[in-house]
Amino acid sequence: MLTKRIIPCLDVKDGQVVKGKCFMDLQLAGDPVTMATFYENQGADELVLLDITASIEDRHTFLDVVSQVAKHLSIPLTVGGGIRTLSDIRHLLNAGVDKVSLNTAALKTPQLIRQAAENFGSQCIILSMDVKRTELGWEVFSHSGTVSTGKNALEWALIGQQLGAGELLVTSIDRDGSQEGYDLELIQTLASRLSIPIIASGGVGKWEDIKDVFTKGKADAALAASLFHFNGCSVKQVKTLLAQENILVRL
């Protein structure tokens, strides 16, 4: 049987891991290779590296970091942030990355999802979307959650799936950094309507939030950063607790 996945996320800026509260207020957390291998050894099922500056100048620094992490990691590695073209994706795959997550560029050019899936396979294309509750309902925001798009989250997710995305990474902007738990209603709605796996993100503050996002939210995977970086909670502890609740995890 397929297990539920726990995916630590490392936000990388200037070659270092940081974690933002509501995408702001960066706090230094550590060296990417050290943290990546630390999480693999704890039992992380995958790892995500997000390039949170994604400026052209920093691109090379980030590629170096990615390449170093990939050399040391024997679990799947996903990279997101600032990926705009097929050539960006190819560079990352050549650096040893397994999957890429597309966000702002996909909103601007939805056909990028199709082209990427055709060239590299759906299994390595994750559509990432940042979602906020507005008067429009669940609205998708671009540019790291700063620019409203007027797009409805469910509609956009279905389009992304149709275009060939292999997974959907959903981040609740309202919950991100709040430690109040995932937006279960949002995750559950998407999980029940999509046929591709859903990775939930944004708001986890304690292990029970992960339990809830699997049982009530019906997510396939849970992304977390500060829970593991700062809250003294290990991936292994969380998985052991989940297993005691009869949730299937790899231990």
Place this chain on the structure above:
Amino acid sequence: MIVIIDYGAGNLQSVKNALDRLGVPSVITDEREVILKADKVIFPGQGHFGACVTALKEKGLFEVIREVACTKPFLGICLGMQLLFETSEEAVGISGLGILKGEVKKFSPGQKLPQMGWNRVQSNDTERLDGAFYYFAHSYFCIPEDEECILARGFYGESFVCAVAKGQLLAVQFHPEKSGSEGMKILESFVRGTTC
């Protein structure tokens, strides 16, 4: 030298990184001569069955792979396993390598596709495969005609074959290069030659 076949499909660096971690020299190549001279061959693959068959033919590698798969220690990974079979529901009318008899079929409706993540496999090989978790990323799986070549099975809404072996050939549906220490064991036994 261990050769990783490059035909523009998928993440080859990931496989090479894993071999580097084992301290085993390897080369990523699409050159026939290099492949024919290899001690062992790894045939990875991601993407679309039909597109990969086309790419292999365009690169003139179709026959080369048929040859080395039967004469050298050979490891097929993911789509590299599926391509060894005769046909696939993913690309009706296009023939695979046909090194193993059988077809490739899509998972029945009702499951999220692709199957993405860690699944536990069952095998008579209690040393390595049985009970271990491996990382999968696929929507199609192989149905070998010859039951004797089946090495391991997994379950995803239905039972599916996830590893086959025949002579010096080993093929796995999961990604050993991405399956932590259990996956590294598979690669290690292949490169050290303890299974072939």
